[in-house]
Amino acid sequence: MKNYLYNISGGSPRSLWPSAIAAILDGIAKIIPAALLVDLFNTIYVSFAHPEIGLNTNRMWVVCLILFAWLLVEYAAYASLYDKTYLAAYSLSATGRLKLAEHIRHLSLGFFGKRDPGDLTNLILSDYGQVEHTISHNVPQLISAVVLPIMALTGLIWLDFRMALVMFIAVPLGVLLLWLTDTIQARLSENHVQAKNEAASRLQEYLTGIREIKAHNMSGKRFERLRLSFDRLKQASIRLEAIMGPMIMGAMLLTRSGMTLMIWTGSYLLVGGSLSLPVFLLFLLVGTKIFEPLTIVLMNYGEMRYSAYSAQRIMDVQQEQTMEGSADVTAAHPSIIFDQVTFGYEAQTPVLSGVSFTIKPKTITALVGASGSGKSTVTRLIARFWDIQAGTIYIGDQSIRTIAPEKLLQHISIVFQDVYLFQDTIGNNIRIGKMDATQAEIEAAAKRACCHDFISGLPQGYNTPVGEGGSTLSGGEKQRISIARALLKNASIILLDEATASLDPENEAAVQQAINALVADKTVILIAHRLKTIQNADNIIVLDQGRLVEEGTHDKLLNGQGIYSRLWHLQQQAEGWQVKT
Numbered sequence: 001m002k003n004y005l006y007n008i009s010g011g012s013p014r015s016l017w018p019s020a021i022a023a024i025l026d027g028i029a030k031i032i033p034a035a036l037l038v039d040l041f042n043t044i045y046v047s048f049a050h051p052e053i054g055l056n057t058n059r060m061w062v063v064c065l066i067l068f069a070w071l072l073v074e075y076a077a078y079a080s081l082y083d084k085t086y087l088a089a090y091s092l093s094a095t096g097r098l099k100l101a102e103h104i105r106h107l108s109l110g111f112f113g114k115r116d117p118g119d120l121t122n123l124i125l126s127d128y129g130q131v132e133h134t135i136s137h138n139v140p141q142l143i144s145a146v147v148l149p150i151m152a153l154t155g156l157i158w159l160d161f162r163m164a165l166v167m168f169i170a171v172p173l174g175v176l177l178l179w180l181t182d183t184i185q186a187r188l189s190e191n192h193v194q195a196k197n198e199a200a201s202r203l204q205e206y207l208t209g210i211r212e213i214k215a216h217n218m219s220g221k222r223f224e225r226l227r228l229s230f231d232r233l234k235q236a237s238i239r240l241e242a243i244m245g246p247m248i249m250g251a252m253l254l255t256r257s258g259m260t261l262m263i264w265t266g267s268y269l270l271v272g273g274s275l276s277l278p279v280f281l282l283f284l285l286v287g288t289k290i291f292e293p294l295t296i297v298l299m300n301y302g303e304m305r306y307s308a309y310s311a312q313r314i315m316d317v318q319q320e321q322t323m324e325g326s327a328d329v330t331a332a333h334p335s336i337i338f339d340q341v342t343f344g345y346e347a348q349t350p351v352l353s354g355v356s357f358t359i360k361p362k363t364i365t366a367l368v369g370a371s372g373s374g375k376s377t378v379t380r381l382i383a384r385f386w387d388i389q390a391g392t393i394y395i396g397d398q399s400i401r402t403i404a405p406e407k408l409l410q411h412i413s414i415v416f417q418d419v420y421l422f423q424d425t426i427g428n429n430i431r432i433g434k435m436d437a438t439q440a441e442i443e444a445a446a447k448r449a450c451c452h453d454f455i456s457g458l459p460q461g462y463n464t465p466v467g468e469g470g471s472t473l474s475g476g477e478k479q480r481i482s483i484a485r486a487l488l489k490n491a492s493i494i495l496l497d498e499a500t501a502s503l504d505p506e507n508e509a510a511v512q513q514a515i516n517a518l519v520a521d522k523t524v525i526l527i528a529h530r531l532k533t534i535q536n537a538d539n540i541i542v543l544d545q546g547r548l549v550e551e552g553t554h555d556k557l558l559n560g561q562g563i564y565s566r567l568w569h570l571q572q573q574a575e576g577w578q579v580k581t
C-alpha cells in the first residue's frame, strides 16, 4: 500500500494530503445528516408510539436548522478543498511534466537510443494524465472508502454489534478477492501499457517516415507493422476488460451482499423485538452511504492499478542518471585533448579505441577516414553528447566530466552532417544561435553565411516559415542557415561535420565562403570527405576502424605513403574521371 501510494504520487506521497483530508471530511459530512434524519424520524415515531407525549416540534425545528446550517458548512468546506485537491493534482502534473522534460534534456543521448520517441511522448502526456486522474479522483475516493466504513463500524458497533457484524462481514472477503487477483491485474496493466506505447511508436514511425515509405514503395510492409501493433493493443484491451471485469464485479457483489444480509437480519431482529425501529433505520441510512463509495472504489480498482504502472514508468525515467559535472569552461580558447579515449555506443562494441590527440586553440584540425571510422563520433564526444567508457577528454585543463553539458555547449558551435531546422520562421531558426539577437545581427550573420540573398528573395523574407526538419529548403540552403546560426553564436570551438557534402559546385563555393567566415580565429574540428578542402588544415587526424593511424599536416602525410596518401591519390584520379557520352 505504501509502495502503491508512493508510486501513484510520483514519489511525493505528501502531495496526497489535501485530497485525503477532503475525503475524510466529506465522509463525516455524509454521515452527520444521516444521523440527524434518524433523530428526526425518531421524534415523529415517538409521537405516534406514545400519543400522550405529542410531537416535539422544537426538536424538529432544531434538527432542520442544523441540517440547513450543515449544508452551508459542507458547501464552504467543499469549495475550498475541491480547489486544493485539483490544484494539487494538476500542478503536480504540470510541474512534474516540465521537470521530467527538463530531466530528459540532461540525459545522455545514449538514453534516447534505448527508447522510442513515441514511448517518451506517451510517458509525458498519457502516463502523466493517468496518474493525474488517479490523484484527483481515485485517491480521494479510495481514502473515503476506507475511512468511512471504519468510522461507521466503530459507531454502529456501540449501537448494535450484531447488525454491524453482518453488515461488514463480507467486506474483507471482497478485498481478499481483489488482493488475490492483484498479480494478474498488474501483469495485464503492464501488457496494455506496453501495447499502447508500441502502437503509438509505430504510428509515429509511419507518419514521420511517410516520405521514405512512399519513395521506397514500402507502404504495404510498414502498414502491416502498424496494423499488427493495433491488433496487439486490441487484444490487450480485451484481455484487460474480460479478465478483470468479472473479478471486480465479484468483489463488488460480495461486498454489497453485506447490505442485503443486514436488511434480512434487521427485519428478523425487529420482528423478534430485540431491535428498535430507529436503530434499524440508522443502519439502513448509513449502509447506503458507505457502500456507495466502496462500490465506486472497487469499480475504479483496475484503473488505479493501471496508474501505478504508469507512475512506475515515470519514476524509472526520473531515476535515470543525468550527466555529472557543474563547472563552466574556464579558458576563453581552450585546447581539446583526447587521452586514450575508448568509446562505444554499446559498451561492448567500441567505436573508438585508445584514441589520443591534442587540438591547439585557434587551429584547424581535419578528421579523415572511411565511412564508419568514427569521425562524427569524435565530434559528438567533444560536445559531450555521450560520456566515454575509458580515458579522458580535456577541455582546456578540465576533464569534460566536470563540465556541465549545457555550459560546455555554450562554447561550441555545431554544423551537423544533417541539419535540423525547427518548424518556425527562417529568422527564428537563425536566432537559435543567440536568443536575444536583434534583426540586424541576424541579417549580418546571414550575409556572412551567404544566405541573406536567397532569404531576402523569398516573398516573406526572414519571416518565411520552414517546414518541420527544414523540408521546404534545399540541402545547401539549410547548411548555410545552420552556418549563420553558428556565426551568430560566435563560440570559440566549431565542429563542422561534412558541411560541403552532396552540394553542387555553385552551392559548394557559397558554403565554403560561409565556412571561411565562420572559422576565422576559432578552434575548428572539420570533417570533409573531399581532401582538397582540408589541404590547409593545421593538423589532419586519420582514423581507421576507430583507431588513430596517422596524424600531421597534408605534406607530411602525403610523404608517409599511408592511408591518407592513398586516399589522396584515389581522389585525384576520381577528379579526372569523366562520364563518356
Ligand SMILES: Nc1ncnc2c1ncn2[C@@H]1O[C@H](COP(=O)(O)OP(=O)(O)OP(=O)(O)O)[C@@H](O)[C@H]1O
Binding pocket: 113, 345, 346, 351, 369, 370, 371, 372, 373, 374, 375, 376, 377, 378
Ligand atoms: N547512435 C549510434 N548508435 C550506435 N552506433 C552508432 C551510432 N552512431 C554511429 N554508430 C556507429 O559507430 C561507428 C562510427 O560512426 P560515425 O558516425 O562516427 O562514422 P563516420 O566516420 O562519421 O562515418 P561517415 O563518414 O559515414 O559519416 C559506425 O560503425 C556506426 O555504425
Ligand SMILES: [Mg+2]
Binding pocket: 375, 376, 377, 417, 497
Ligand atoms: Mg559522419
